[in-house]
Amino acid sequence: MRSMLKCLLAGAGLILITSILWPNGAFAHGEKALEPFVRMRTVQFYDVALSKTNLAVNEEIVMTGKFHVAEDWPRGVAKPDVTYLNVSAPGPVMVRTERYINAQPSVSSFALKLGGDYEFKVVLKGRMPGRFHIHPFFNLHDAGPVMGPGAWIEISGQPTAFVNEVKTLDGSVIDMETYGLANGVGWHVLWIAIGSAWLLWWVRRPLFLPRFKMVRDGRAAELISPLDIKIAFGILFCVPAIVLAANLITDHRYPNAIPLQAALDQIDPLPQIVNAGPVSVRIQRTEFDIPNRAVTLFALIHNRSDQPVSVTEFATANLRFLSPKKDGAANEVTDRGDADIGKGSLTLDSYDPLAPGESRSIRITAADALWQTERLDGLVRDADSRIGGLLFFEDGAGARHIASISSPVIPKFN
Structure with a gap:
C-alpha cells in the first residue's frame, strides 16, 4: 500500500513538473480574457486588412482598417481621453516605422470621441523570421488593451540580415539594433558592482541571531x-x-537631442460613417440563448433611402456573423488562422429587403459556437450585461450602410 502511494505521488509530481517545463506555443494575446462588455462596447474594428501576409526580413507590410468608438461606452471603463494605437505581436518580430490616424502622422497618444469614426494605417518592417499572429489594438488609459482582429503573417529570411538604421539630427547614421548597447551594459555593471560591494560589506559580518542578541542586550551602537x-x-x-x-558629459557630447514625446495628439474623427446612412436601427429586445449559443436581436429598422436594403452582417468583438444571403459569404475568408467568421450564421425571420421608406421589426439571430469559443457567453455574468456591435446593410445599388447598436441582454437557459 505504501509503495503504491509512493508511485502515485511520484507520478503526480512528474506530471506537474512536465506541465510546467514542457514548451508550449502561445498564439493568443489575452483578448479572450477581457470582459465581454469591454470587447463589445468600446472600440469596434472593421475592414482591417494587410497588404500581404508573406514577406522577407527588411520588407514592409501595411496594416489598414477602420474603427468606431461606441456611443454606449461602459460606465465601468474609463473614457478614452488618452489612448494609443499599437500592434500586438509575440515579441519584437517586427518594427513599426510609420503610423497614421485619419491620414495624419501620429506618434503620440490621442483622445477618441464617443461615436467617432476613424481609419488607421500602420507600416511594419519584418525583423525576425517565423510565423506570427499579430493584432491591431488600443491601449486605453486606466482600462487596458482592446484587441482588434488578428492575422497570421509569415516572415522569411535570416535574422542577421535585418537592418534598422536611422539618420540623426547631425547627419550621422546609427544602427538602432546596437546603438548604446555598450553604454547601457557599462552602467548596469557599475551599479551592480556598487550595490554588490555595499551588500557584501554588511553580509560578511554575523547576521540575524548575533545581531538580534546585541540589540536585545542594549549594544545596538556597536x-x-x-x-x-x-x-x-x-x-x-x-x-x-x-x-x-x-x-x-552627455549634454556636452549630444547638444542636439529631442526628449521622449509626451504630447497628446488632437485628431478629429472622420465625417460620420456609422449611423450616418439612411438606415436607422432601434433594438427593442436582445436575448442570449446560452445552451444554443445564439443571440437574437429584435430590431426595428427604418429605411429612409430610395433603394431596398438588406441585413448582411452583424459584427461584435472581432466576430463577424454573415447572412447566407450576403454575396460571397460562402467564399469569404479571413487572414487569421482561427475562425472568427460565422458564415451563414446570421438568420432573419424574413429575408425580404426593406422597401424605400419602410419600417419593419426584424428578428435577427446570430447563432454559432464562436460565442462560446471566444468566451463571450460570459456576458450574462458581467456586472454590465449589455451587448454592442455593428449591423451592416447593403442596398440595391451595392452601397453599404452601418449602424451601431447597443442593448441590455436577457439570458435564456432552456
Whole structure:
C-alpha cells in the first residue's frame, strides 16, 4: 500500500513538473480574457486588412482598417481621453516605422470621441523570421488593451540580415539594433558592482541571531563602526557625483537631442460613417440563448433611402456573423488562422429587403459556437450585461450602410 502511494505521488509530481517545463506555443494575446462588455462596447474594428501576409526580413507590410468608438461606452471603463494605437505581436518580430490616424502622422497618444469614426494605417518592417499572429489594438488609459482582429503573417529570411538604421539630427547614421548597447551594459555593471560591494560589506559580518542578541542586550551602537559611517558618507557623495558628471558629459557630447514625446495628439474623427446612412436601427429586445449559443436581436429598422436594403452582417468583438444571403459569404475568408467568421450564421425571420421608406421589426439571430469559443457567453455574468456591435446593410445599388447598436441582454437557459 505504501509503495503504491509512493508511485502515485511520484507520478503526480512528474506530471506537474512536465506541465510546467514542457514548451508550449502561445498564439493568443489575452483578448479572450477581457470582459465581454469591454470587447463589445468600446472600440469596434472593421475592414482591417494587410497588404500581404508573406514577406522577407527588411520588407514592409501595411496594416489598414477602420474603427468606431461606441456611443454606449461602459460606465465601468474609463473614457478614452488618452489612448494609443499599437500592434500586438509575440515579441519584437517586427518594427513599426510609420503610423497614421485619419491620414495624419501620429506618434503620440490621442483622445477618441464617443461615436467617432476613424481609419488607421500602420507600416511594419519584418525583423525576425517565423510565423506570427499579430493584432491591431488600443491601449486605453486606466482600462487596458482592446484587441482588434488578428492575422497570421509569415516572415522569411535570416535574422542577421535585418537592418534598422536611422539618420540623426547631425547627419550621422546609427544602427538602432546596437546603438548604446555598450553604454547601457557599462552602467548596469557599475551599479551592480556598487550595490554588490555595499551588500557584501554588511553580509560578511554575523547576521540575524548575533545581531538580534546585541540589540536585545542594549549594544545596538556597536553594530555600526566608524568605518561603516565613512563608507556610507562616501557612497552618499559618490553616487550623486557620478550621476551629475555623467549628465554633464552627455549634454556636452549630444547638444542636439529631442526628449521622449509626451504630447497628446488632437485628431478629429472622420465625417460620420456609422449611423450616418439612411438606415436607422432601434433594438427593442436582445436575448442570449446560452445552451444554443445564439443571440437574437429584435430590431426595428427604418429605411429612409430610395433603394431596398438588406441585413448582411452583424459584427461584435472581432466576430463577424454573415447572412447566407450576403454575396460571397460562402467564399469569404479571413487572414487569421482561427475562425472568427460565422458564415451563414446570421438568420432573419424574413429575408425580404426593406422597401424605400419602410419600417419593419426584424428578428435577427446570430447563432454559432464562436460565442462560446471566444468566451463571450460570459456576458450574462458581467456586472454590465449589455451587448454592442455593428449591423451592416447593403442596398440595391451595392452601397453599404452601418449602424451601431447597443442593448441590455436577457439570458435564456432552456
